Amino acid sequence: MTVTEKAFAKINLCLDIVSRRANGYHNLESVMHTIPLFDTVTITKSKEISITCSNPAVPADSSNLAYKAAVKFFEKTKIKDGASIHIEKRIPMAAGMAGGSADCAATLRGLNRLYGFPLENRELEELGGSLGADVPFCIRCGTFGVTGIGHDFFPVSAPPKFIYVIACGSEGISTPAMYKEYDERYNPPLCDEPKNLFTQKSENLRIALEKGEKEEIFSSMFNCFEEIAEEQRPEIKKIKSIMMENGAAFSMMSGSGPSVFGIFEDAEKAYASKNAIENEGIFATVVSSNNE
Numbered sequence: 001m002t003v004t005e006k007a008f009a010k011i012n013l014c015l016d017i018v019s020r021r022a023n024g025y026h027n028l029e030s031v032m033h034t035i036p037l038f039d040t041v042t043i044t045k046s047k048e049i050s051i052t053c054s055n056p057a058v059p060a061d062s063s064n065l066a067y068k069a070a071v072k073f074f075e076k077t078k079i080k081d082g083a084s085i086h087i088e089k090r091i092p093m094a095a096g097m098a099g100g101s102a103d104c105a106a107t108l109r110g111l112n113r114l115y116g117f118p119l120e121n122r123e124l125e126e127l128g129g130s131l132g133a134d135v136p137f138c139i140r141c142g143t144f145g146v147t148g149i150g151h152d153f154f155p156v157s158a159p160p161k162f163i164y165v166i167a168c169g170s171e172g173i174s175t176p177a178m179y180k181e182y183d184e185r186y187n188p189p190l191c192d193e194p195k196n197l198f199t200q201k202s203e204n205l206r207i208a209l210e211k212g213e214k215e216e217i218f219s220s221m222f223n224c225f226e227e228i229a230e231e232q233r234p235e236i237k238k239i240k241s242i243m244m245e246n247g248a249a250f251s252m253m254s255g256s257g258p259s260v261f262g263i264f265e266d267a268e269k270a271y272a273s274k275n276a277i278e279n280e281g282i283f284a285t286v287v288s289s290n291n292e
């Protein structure tokens with residue numbers, strides 16, 4: 001028996017670090033939004049857990065988050081079985097789009113379906129949360145405000161339907177390295193019991209999304225890692241300029257980078273931007289939330 005699940009990428013419409021905990025975790029604020037760029041995860045019942053992936057750069061062993069998801073699923077459900085998992089990779093890797101977390105979430109959802117739903121969504125999210133901060137979000141999908149270490153959600157209005165150009169240089173960025181650099185530069189205050197509420201900067205975006213005011217949405221979007229990442233990967237600035245020159249309404253880096261998204265309302269401009277970025281030898285793709 002086989003099931004196939006889509007593993008959707010996310011972008012951060014805002015991202016801020018507000019403090020850090022004594023254990024080294026960071027308290028963040030973000031609006032995370034699922035976009036229709038996805039890996040396809042195909043799971044077949046099997047004697048053992050195994051992974052194959054269309055992208056040879058992705059580890060096809062027990063370090064793959066989809067493999068770890070399967071281990072956790074069989075442990076938790078006490079089902080004595082295995083699964084061969086194939087990932088058709090489209091989400092750029094180590095790019096700040098939660099590709100690994102999305103595969104992990106899709107594997108949990110897929111296994112749960114394959115075995116007749118032994119776990120409730122809440123249990124899947126708990127399992128996922130033990131594997132990565134972004135996994136519970138990737139299990140839910142949609143648009144959510146996220147606080148704390150990334151596990152506390154509240155619903156936020158989705159942005160209007162847009163066309164997105166996603167572009168990414170070939171050299172990924174390590175998320176832990178980015179947090180380390182952020183700490184050294186900005187020294188966020190210590191706080192072990194943060195309020196699970198947005199502070200003003202993120203709240204401005206939440207309100208703009210609620211009103212659906214495009215200009216207000218764009219002027220409220222921000223990413224606290226963008227400055228550091230742009231210093232490390234000059235192509236980020238270049239991609240943003242190409243997008244804006246080709247008619248993007250807005251453009252920003254996602255997560256800890258280096259992927260960049262451009263927001264377009266006109267498909268022709270989006271494809272012109274994609275072509276211009278590709279002419280620089282940089283990966284780019286167009287996805288449309290109109291097709292969701």
Ligand code: ATP
Pocket residue numbers: 058059063064065066087092093094095096097098099100101103104134173175255256257
């Ligand atoms: P995030 O936005 O959650 O920080 P990311 O998009 O920056 O994640 P990923 O694409 O998830 O980064 O890759 C980060 C690392 O995770 C990779 O360098 C890779 O070694 C490892 N990894 C494990 N499983 C996967 C997977 N299924 N797909 C991609 N990378 C994976």
